[in-house]
Amino acid sequence: GAVVSQHPSRVICKSGTSVKIECRSLDFQATTMFWYRQFPKQSLMLMATSNEGSKATYEQGVEKDKFLINHASLTLSTLTVTSAHPEDSSFYICSARAFSGTGTRNTEAFFGQGTRLTVV
Amino acid sequence: GNSVTQMEGPVTLSEEAFLTINCTYTATGYPSLFWYVQYPGEGLQLLLKATKADDKGSNKGFEATYRKETTSFHLEKGSVQVSDSAVYFCALPNSGNTPLVFGKGTRLSVIA
Numbered sequence: 001g002a003v004v005s006q007h008p009s010r011v012i013c014k015s016g017t018s019v020k021i022e023c024r025s026l027d028f029q030a031t032t033m034f035w036y037r038q039f040p041k042q043s044l045m046l047m048a049t050s051n052e053g054s055k056a057t058y059e060q061g062v063e064k065d066k067f068l069i070n071h072a073s074l075t076l077s078t079l080t081v082t083s084a085h086p087e088d089s090s091f092y093i094c095s096a097r098a099f100s101g102t103g104t105r106n107t108e109a110f111f112g113q114g115t116r117l118t119v120v
Numbered sequence: 121g122n123s124v125t126q127m128e129g130p131v132t133l134s135e136e137a138f139l140t141i142n143c144t145y146t147a148t149g150y151p152s153l154f155w156y157v158q159y160p161g162e163g164l165q166l167l168l169k170a171t172k173a174d175d176k177g178s179n180k181g182f183e184a185t186y187r188k189e190t191t192s193f194h195l196e197k198g199s200v201q202v203s204d205s206a207v208y209f210c211a212l213p214n215s216g217n218t219p220l221v222f223g224k225g226t227r228l229s230v231i232a
Contacts, residue, residue, distance in 0.1 A: 111163035114163040
């Protein structure tokens with residue numbers, strides 16, 4: 001089945017630095033990828049929709065200058081947490097849906113392994 | 121748009137107990153329905169799915185039946201194991217290439 005690979009799985013960075021998280025679709029082309037944030041013991045919170053070749057669409061309340069998204073190819077989207085602070089510490093997950101003959105209307109989503117970001 | 125309501129946990133069961141996690145949905149038309157599982161420290165994995173009414177999805181001993189009459193997709197397992205401890209999410213799509221709509225998740229803990 002389709003695979004989405006996310007790296008790194010875990011990162012610790014100093015406050016004020018930037019961290020880049022990569023999300024790759026390994027055996028299918030993903031024109032759209034989705035980035036989520038998950039707080040401990042909570043559900044997924046959609047942050048943004050990443051569109052290949054165009055600007056990302058951010059959910060209300062998500063700072064686009066803080067969370068930079070680039071989707072330069074059909075298989076790679078990146079999320080950069082800029083000037084990270086301890087409150088940015090969280091679990092970040094990417095996702096993509098594969099196209100079937102009828103588009104994505106009824107296809108499942110595939111998820112990366114997640115990235116645990118800790119800002120110290 | 122479509123929406124899903126899922127039984128909130130946490131749920132704690134003894135090994136070999138019967139599991140039911142309720143999920144009901146509101147949707148236009150008859151979209152596919154999904155159950156995802158998230159093990160500690162990992163992303164989400166598709167557990168099972170059903171693509172039309174009366175379909176039964178099954179995997180790893182888990183089952184869920186697409187009930188159009190009651191707009192439900194309850195997850196069941198006859199005998200849970202400690203290794204089933206995880207968070208379970210019910211989900212369905214909206215139209216187009218949009219993210220799936222998820223329930224809030226149900227945390228299951230199985231004790232030996």
